[in-house]
Amino acid sequence: MSVQRDVVITEVALRDGSHAIAHQYTVEQVLQVAKALGEANVPYIEVSHGDGLGGSSLQYGLSRTNEMELIEAAVSVCGPAKIAVLVIPGIGTIKQMKEAANLGVKMARIATHVTEADVSAQHLSVAKEMGLETVGFLMMAHMAPVEKLVEQAALMESYGADTVYIVDSAGALLPHQVRERVRALRQSLGVNIGFHAHNNLSLAMANTLAAIEEGAQRIDGSIRCLGAGAGNTQTEVLVAVLDRMGIQTGIDLYKIMDAAEEIVAPILQVPQEITRDNLVLGYAGVYSSFLLHAQRASKRFAIDSRDILVELGKRQVVGGQEDMIVDVAAELAQQQP
């Protein structure tokens, strides 16, 4: 029986949520979460290190469990749901993408900084040749003007992306900025438009609804808000809100609520709240995945983590420059009287 889905949700707690728990997922946790998401009829479930395939490293954080084992576990229990992986060219390789596809992954989401779409060409075209659904994922979208975003999204479309996402990695976009970005992409592109939010300014839901109203058909959510920083648009809440708006997601509301309460909540080391550090991520426009790194540097150099984050925002540091977090903290420490 085919399910009506006006908006297609990708659940990212098993990937973006990995940042929030310092990449410590176990096979048992992934089995439980993926099974519950499949039973709730979630269409896509993303699984990998928080920084995508190959992310496990000193630079980004070592995974407790090899991500291929986590992917294999998710595939084995997710039922009709499809497993997606994130791949950042330069971190994740074509070889790893093929290994994931051989394990049963159906979608590759190729992520680049918002101005660097050209580095996604090879990964997108190979993913397409392998028969995967392809997504171009333009991160830190607040850092580029609308015209630049359109230009970069068009590149991803030309490389074979079936969908191009606007990714608010820092949770820094305001609703009117989301609207103008989605509208511009809708006017210029022929492919699906997606939106990925972070809740650092408490705007994930408002921004997501703005994106949907402007025609975004693909939306990311994280169950119980389990994502980097203050987390993403909370999946179970989004399902309820869209249902009230008469927009079908095809996801079973009670089952996704139960999964959030009974399976995901116990995994959280601390509740996903808008703490002062999370708020500063959105306020200063800093990558949500920098949070734990900045908090560690704050302890090591005895510098307020907010000062580190604000300085990183001023320097417009982007993903892959995690080593700058320690540099900035060390510099601030030296400047102290």
Ligand SMILES: CC[C@H](O)CC(=O)C(=O)O
């Ligand atoms: C570092 C990869 C990043 O977590 C991808 C993503 O979800 C985002 O940019 O928001």
Ligand SMILES: [Mn+2]
């Ligand atoms: Mn994210």
